[in-house]
Amino acid sequence: MNLNKLFPRLSIRAKLGIAFALVALVPLAAVAAITTRVTIARLRDAARSSLEREVSTARSDAEQSLGRVEQDVVFLADAFLRAALGAGTPPPLGQAIAIHEFLDHAPFLFRVKTIAEDGTQLFAASGSDTAGEDQSSGDYYVWRARSLAPTERLLMPVEVRGTDAVSGQGRPVPAVAVIVPVRDSAGRFLGAVVGEAYAATLFASLEQVAPSFGVTTTGLVDDQQRFLYHSRQKRNWESLLGIGMDSALVGHLGSGRFLEGVPFRTDDLLVSAERIRLGSSGGTPLTLFRAVPLTEINAPVREFLAWVVATGGALLAAVLGIALVAARQLTSPIYQLRDAASRLTRGQQPPTITIATNDELEDLASDFGQMATALIGQRRALEQTVTDRTRELQQTHAELADVLAHSADAIVGLDPAGRIRVWNRGAEALFGYRSDEVGGGDPDLLLRDSTRDDRTERSFVRRELTQKGAVIDFKTERRTKSGTMIPVSVTQTPLRDDDGRLLGTSLIFRDTSLQTTLEQHMRRSERLGAMSVMAAGLAHELNNPLAIIGNRIECMEVELRELDQPALVRDLSVLRDHATRITRLTQDLLRFAREPSEQLEALPLHRVANRVVQLIERTLAGRNVRITLGGDPAARVFGADHALETVCLNLVLNAADAMPAGGPIALEVERRGDDVTLTVTDRGTGVPPDLKERVFESFFTTKGHKGTGLGLSLCRSIVERHGGRIWVEDDHPCGSRFVVSLPHYQDANG
Numbered sequence: 001m002n003l004n005k006l007f008p009r010l011s012i013r014a015k016l017g018i019a020f021a022l023v024a025l026v027p028l029a030a031v032a033a034i035t036t037r038v039t040i041a042r043l044r045d046a047a048r049s050s051l052e053r054e055v056s057t058a059r060s061d062a063e064q065s066l067g068r069v070e071q072d073v074v075f076l077a078d079a080f081l082r083a084a085l086g087a088g089t090p091p092p093l094g095q096a097i098a099i100h101e102f103l104d105h106a107p108f109l110f111r112v113k114t115i116a117e118d119g120t121q122l123f124a125a126s127g128s129d130t131a132g133e134d135q136s137s138g139d140y141y142v143w144r145a146r147s148l149a150p151t152e153r154l155l156m157p158v159e160v161r162g163t164d165a166v167s168g169q170g171r172p173v174p175a176v177a178v179i180v181p182v183r184d185s186a187g188r189f190l191g192a193v194v195g196e197a198y199a200a201t202l203f204a205s206l207e208q209v210a211p212s213f214g215v216t217t218t219g220l221v222d223d224q225q226r227f228l229y230h231s232r233q234k235r236n237w238e239s240l241l242g243i244g245m246d247s248a249l250v251g252h253l254g255s256g257r258f259l260e261g262v263p264f265r266t267d268d269l270l271v272s273a274e275r276i277r278l279g280s281s282g283g284t285p286l287t288l289f290r291a292v293p294l295t296e297i298n299a300p301v302r303e304f305l306a307w308v309v310a311t312g313g314a315l316l317a318a319v320l321g322i323a324l325v326a327a328r329q330l331t332s333p334i335y336q337l338r339d340a341a342s343r344l345t346r347g348q349q350p351p352t353i354t355i356a357t358n359d360e361l362e363d364l365a366s367d368f369g370q371m372a373t374a375l376i377g378q379r380r381a382l383e384q385t386v387t388d389r390t391r392e393l394q395q396t397h398a399e400l401a402d403v404l405a406h407s408a409d410a411i412v413g414l415d416p417a418g419r420i421r422v423w424n425r426g427a428e429a430l431f432g433y434r435s436d437e438v439g440g441g442d443p444d445l446l447l448r449d450s451t452r453d454d455r456t457e458r459s460f461v462r463r464e465l466t467q468k469g470a471v472i473d474f475k476t477e478r479r480t481k482s483g484t485m486i487p488v489s490v491t492q493t494p495l496r497d498d499d500g501r502l503l504g505t506s507l508i509f510r511d512t513s514l515q516t517t518l519e520q521h522m523r524r525s526e527r528l529g530a531m532s533v534m535a536a537g538l539a540h541e542l543n544n545p546l547a548i549i550g551n552r553i554e555c556m557e558v559e560l561r562e563l564d565q566p567a568l569v570r571d572l573s574v575l576r577d578h579a580t581r582i583t584r585l586t587q588d589l590l591r592f593a594r595e596p597s598e599q600l601e602a603l604p605l606h607r608v609a610n611r612v613v614q615l616i617e618r619t620l621a622g623r624n625v626r627i628t629l630g631g632d633p634a635a636r637v638f639g640a641d642h643a644l645e646t647v648c649l650n651l652v653l654n655a656a657d658a659m660p661a662g663g664p665i666a667l668e669v670e671r672r673g674d675d676v677t678l679t680v681t682d683r684g685t686g687v688p689p690d691l692k693e694r695v696f697e698s699f700f701t702t703k704g705h706k707g708t709g710l711g712l713s714l715c716r717s718i719v720e721r722h723g724g725r726i727w728v729e730d731d732h733p734c735g736s737r738f739v740v741s742l743p744h745y746q747d748a749n750g
């Protein structure tokens with residue numbers, strides 16, 4: 001059993017102190033307890049035996065006194081009074097004087113009387129200082145004496161009238177009467193000789209017994225429970241009668257129910273008693289007792305106990321002090337070691353330990369010192385290594401962070417729960433979200449809405465991760481903050497530690513818009529290449545018929561002018577203009593097919609647009625289409641007049657086609673920064689959003705066999721050749737707006 005667990009935490013010093021104290025105190029306490037017990041028993045025994053002794057001494061003193069009184073009365077009776085009583089007279093004067101003198105010197109006897117057979121007192125003599133007359137008890141004495149045998153004597157407690165000297169005049173006082181019967185030679189009863197002794201005098205020796213106790217009560221009780229003597233109220237018979245002693249005890253003593261001399265206890269007294277026979281008479285014995293209050297008996301015990309407590313306390317304090325000093329001595333090296341260990345733990349240099357106990361503790365201190373030195377050395381080496389490694393790591397980390405931050409690719413790191421933890425600048429640039437907007441968020445915010453595509457993509461990604469452990473360069477789309485979808489390639493790699501625990505996932509997104517555009521360009525170039533070959537052939541085939549048509553129109557014009565047919569001449573001129581345009585178109589086609597060598601010049605775009613309007617206005621008016629031209633007439637561009645005219649014409653014709661029931665077409669030429677723009681706006685069908693790019697593809701047409709799908713493709717080719725751009729916008733509430741943007745031409749004069 002571990003005793004330490006039974007108590008709350010205690011310091012080793014306290015434990016040692018307690019152990020030392022226990023080791024010293026337990027035997028000490030045991031010895032003290034036994035000694036105290038024995039001493040108390042001895043003290044009590046001593047008290048009891050001293051009480052026994054005292055009572056025994058008192059008894060023998062009392063018996064001696066009684067014997068002496070009996071002897072004195074018998075002597076007086078035999079020497080003087082028996083003869084006088086036989087004669088029925090008082091003794092002669094000489095004898096009477098001798099009796100008086102005897103009584104003067106008798107130690108206890110104070111009176112002697114002769115009483116005749118009829119109870120009359122014939123003679124009475126008293127000691128000189130105890131004179132007093134008492135004739136009242138003659139009959140009683142004679143009555144008692146009559147029943148006695150001739151040699152028998154009766155000693156009995158009586159009450160006699162006291163004298164001043166003893167108890168004050170006339171007061172009854174306790175006394176012992178010695179009755180000697182007197183008979184003649186024939187045995188006839190003649191009377192009695194009676195001697196009286198005051199109990200107070202008779203038993204005065206009881207006081208002289210040196211009491212071993214401060215407070216005692218010594219008493220003499222007859223069988224009628226009357227006191228003949230009481231040590232505290234010995235001279236006052238009245239008070240003796242009223243002694244407030246425990247009546248039960250007195251009854252007990254009077255009845256003689258006790259073991260003589262053996263002390264017994266009442267509630268508060270220790271009592272020892274013995275029976276005293278009244279001389280040689282056969283009368284009822286008296287009971288002599290001595291009572292000591294238990295407090296008196298216990299006083300030495302209390303004193304002893306007080307001494308034991310005081311001494312024990314002093315001893316305890318001394319032992320505890322010594323135990324603490326010893327514990328301190330023993331534990332001080334341990335505390336030193338502990339302090340040094342604690343400093344070592346905190347990384348401080350421990351102080352030099354000076355333990356010179358010349359035992360294992362000293363060895364331990366020396367071992368500890370060596371260990372501390374070794375530990376400090378190792379720690380320094382470790383710290384140096386950690387510092388070096390940390391520096392290297394910081395450098396690597398900085399490099400990686402730099403790579404990560406400045407990577408053109410969007411790099412996104414996810415924690416094991418799939419939440420965004422890293423969001424580099426590439427990701428900010430690509431998706432438009434700032435790092436603090438998406439940190440801790442779900443990367444699904446980059447997905448399309450929950451469409452079938454996404455589900456397919458997810459299952460593909462899962463399969464790839466299971467089979468190959470990563471998804472490499474997966475082409476898909478992601479949503480940007482503005483809501484537009486951008487084409488991206490995704491590389492997804494789970495990051496695991498050596499135990500295979502998932503640490504996170506890295507996602508690398510690469511913007512593939514440019515690649516897609518290039519691919520589209522490439523496809524268009526391929527198609528344009530094919531078309532160029534076709535166009536070249538077509539233009540070649542058209543050139544001759546067109547030349548013939550032109551030639552014929554000229555001939556017909558000459559002839560009709562001669563015939564004066566101006567209306568027909570006008571129609572022919574329109575035909576000629578269109579034929580000329582077709583010729584130009586074929587030439588454009590040829591230019592489109594070959595790398596053209598156009599005549600470039602600075603020209604106002606407004607003039608080009610105006611020429612187109614003039615050319616086509618009338619034709620379109622028939623289709624209920626009205627054309628307006630506005631804007632800056634001076635804004636110039638550097639380009640080929642015919643080519644730009646083709647662009648403008650195509651856009652106007654398309655606008656007219658988009659309004660089958662007619663409507664307005666607005667042309668506007670204006671400066672926008674460093675560019676000059678031509679916008680062609682109609683109120684037609686408009687271009688659906690998903691076709692805004694496709695309308696510029698070669699051969700894309702919605703006009704069935706009426707369309708070639710080459711117009712806008714040619715326009716874009718021409719515009720891009722001029723370093724410009726062309727696009728289509730919605731024009732609210734309906735219709736479309738085609739915008740051609742060309743670099744503004746600025747000569748040296750501005």
Ligand code: ADP
Pocket residue numbers: 650654655656658682684685686687695700701702703706707708709710711712713736
């Ligand atoms: P084509 O006119 O022969 O069809 P284009 O390349 O000129 O070929 O035009 C391609 C397609 O672009 C047209 O078929 C038409 O659907 C669409 N388009 C061009 N201009 C407009 C416009 N102003 N409004 C509506 N749709 C247009």
